[in-house]
């Protein structure tokens with residue numbers, strides 16, 4: 001078969017595979033590096049060096065920097081804490097695009113029209129783009145967003161290396177069980193292994209110390225595996241004291257996602273120990289503590305006995321992989337093809353892992369993105385207005 005014919009057939013297969021809309025680690029870092037260069041008045045990007053520079057943590061700050069104003073309340077948003085939950089970082093990318101004003105595509109989706117209709121009435125006085133603009137201005141002028149688009153970078157590197165069921169970091173720790181509130185010792189083989197001790201991991205220590213300085217008014221931790229809007233407690237079957245005022249916001253977000261909303265431990269069917277949401281709420285007094293679960297392919301996000309591949313199968317010296325990727329010209333397209341074929345050609349079990357945590361159909365992808373971006377705009381603008 002001539003090479004060009006083979007190429008056309010390959011591209012056709014790829015375009016039908018349904019994963020073309022996902023970004024790689026390289027795409028994500030590339031996007032934020034460029035955004036910071038092109039919109040210095042709205043966004044800053046830096047990679048925080050951790051663990052003697054062997055690990056870095058991408059940090060994005062979004063606010064209207066062009067006006068001189070007293071320090072604004074900070075909202076912290078964390079995405080990509082669990083490696084396989086790719087869709088969470090996609091929500092982050094699209095939220096960032098909308099906040100930067102690059103939302104032409106987003107506004108053209110029928111799913112966005114539906115999402116906005118659930119959040120706010122589109123009337124003759126105010127149309128779709130005006131609602132988005134109103135939320136956007138409120139957020140940019142009144143808040144500073146501190147965003148971790150991809151907290152678990154080394155886990156993501158292993159994921160892109162073929163470990164499609166990976167949840168934890170390359171050190172085999174669940175970052176959302178590593179916090180010093182109701183922390184429990186667990187077996188290392190557990191998918192909820194919270195490390196040898198609370199704050200054993202550099203990512204958690206960084207976020208703890210940074211949050212101690214930022215004193216955030218809101219903390220929003222974004223996951224997938226189910227659909228939900230959670231408030232504390234993760235570690236108890238009850239609502240955290242002083243959170244009753246959040247009810248209208250929680251109800252509204254529950255309406256937009258058409259999903260369960262309320263105290264996590266009481267409605268999810270499981271308790272989680274040593275989580276960042278419980279810590280931010282209990283130890284730092286964060287007024288708006290949330291965990292949102294943006295997509296679930298099955299009835300829940302439980303592992304049901306599946307295990308990740310052993311770490312020894314992979315080269316774990318590649319923690320600086322993402323930085324090298326940024327330096328490679330033509331990286332995006334080349335790597336994009338490899339991630340597409342990675343999912344499309346993976347074994348059924350691993351494909352199942354992908355499907356449990358991430359939408360595979362582009363229409364569903366747009367539905368998830370549009371509804372959660374609108375939901376986050378509503379949440380952040382509500383917080384900004386108080």
Ligand SMILES: [Zn+2]
Pocket residue numbers: 081082085222223224225
């Ligand atoms: Zn998760």
